[in-house]
Amino acid sequence: MATTQGDAAARTTGYQLEGTLLEVCSCDVLCPCWIGEDPDGGTCDSFLAYNIDKGTIRGVDVSDLTLVSVVNIPGNVLQGNLRQLMLIDDRATEEQADAMLDAFSGRLGGPLADLAALVGEVVAVERAPISHEIVDGAGTLNVGDKIECVTHAFKGPDGSTTTLSNTIFSTVPGSPAYVAMADSQRIDIPEHGFQWSYEKKNAIQSDWKLDFAGE
Numbered sequence: 001m002a003t004t005q006g007d008a009a010a011r012t013t014g015y016q017l018e019g020t021l022l023e024v025c026s027c028d029v030l031c032p033c034w035i036g037e038d039p040d041g042g043t044c045d046s047f048l049a050y051n052i053d054k055g056t057i058r059g060v061d062v063s064d065l066t067l068v069s070v071v072n073i074p075g076n077v078l079q080g081n082l083r084q085l086m087l088i089d090d091r092a093t094e095e096q097a098d099a100m101l102d103a104f105s106g107r108l109g110g111p112l113a114d115l116a117a118l119v120g121e122v123v124a125v126e127r128a129p130i131s132h133e134i135v136d137g138a139g140t141l142n143v144g145d146k147i148e149c150v151t152h153a154f155k156g157p158d159g160s161t162t163t164l165s166n167t168i169f170s171t172v173p174g175s176p177a178y179v180a181m182a183d184s185q186r187i188d189i190p191e192h193g194f195q196w197s198y199e200k201k202n203a204i205q206s207d208w209k210l211d212f213a214g215e
Contacts (some may be wrong), residue, residue: 013214014110015103017055017062021172021206022132022139023048024149024182024198031202033077034177036168044073045196047149047187048171049141050104050208051132057099058108065089066130067100068143070187070194071119077169081120085192087143090127101125110212111173123192137161139180139205149185151203153178164204172208180205 025031025046027039047070054063068087075081086104088097102108106116131142137153154162164170164177171177180203187194 012059013108014212015055015057015108015112016211017052017057017103018207018209019051019053019055020132020134020139021048021050021177021204021208022134022141022149022151023171023204024151024185025202026196026198027202029181029202030164030179031204033073034164034167034169034204036076036078038076039073043075044077045194046071046073047147047185048204049130049132057103060095060099062092062096062100065092065096065100066132067104068128068130068141068147069104070147070189070192072194077118080118082118083121083123083193084119085123085189085194086125087128087130088125089130092127097127108212109215111210112212114173115171134205137178137205139203146189147187149203150183151180151205152183153180153205171204172206174210175206175208178205
């Protein structure tokens, strides 16, 4: 099949990604942020991991890599001003890491730029060993000795996964999100002001896909 100039441009200026998401936070189940309400307790501490099963960014293959975003949300998420730490998979080459940072920091536009626009301060971008897995609705995330969580998805009466869609806020734009619980979550990064431990709080999982041709 012939490749058009438009197809080539999409591969070298945009991103085509698919993978799985694990997200946990300090809110009770379900996090109000997803429906545009204020977080439980007035603020929300959260970390989320985008695992890329396969994909390219600016034509760079970033398959089998993960990026973790740690954030403090000071109020209603739609008002922005998030404080963020970005952790990039230490298995990524410099080229891959630069491409991932370009996409997830919003420099390439598209739905990831819409999310990045909510960030008021990026305190640091660091490399870290990341292990991310979802099997039969159970998810685990480990980032060195800094972050760990264990989650499970909720099921409906027919045994299917309880799903969120058409929400005013989403960390996986255009993809369904699975309502889950973080049985445990812990973060220990005091040098950047991120340190907490919770049990039985909100979690979100997803099989996500983004295809943005660039601007």
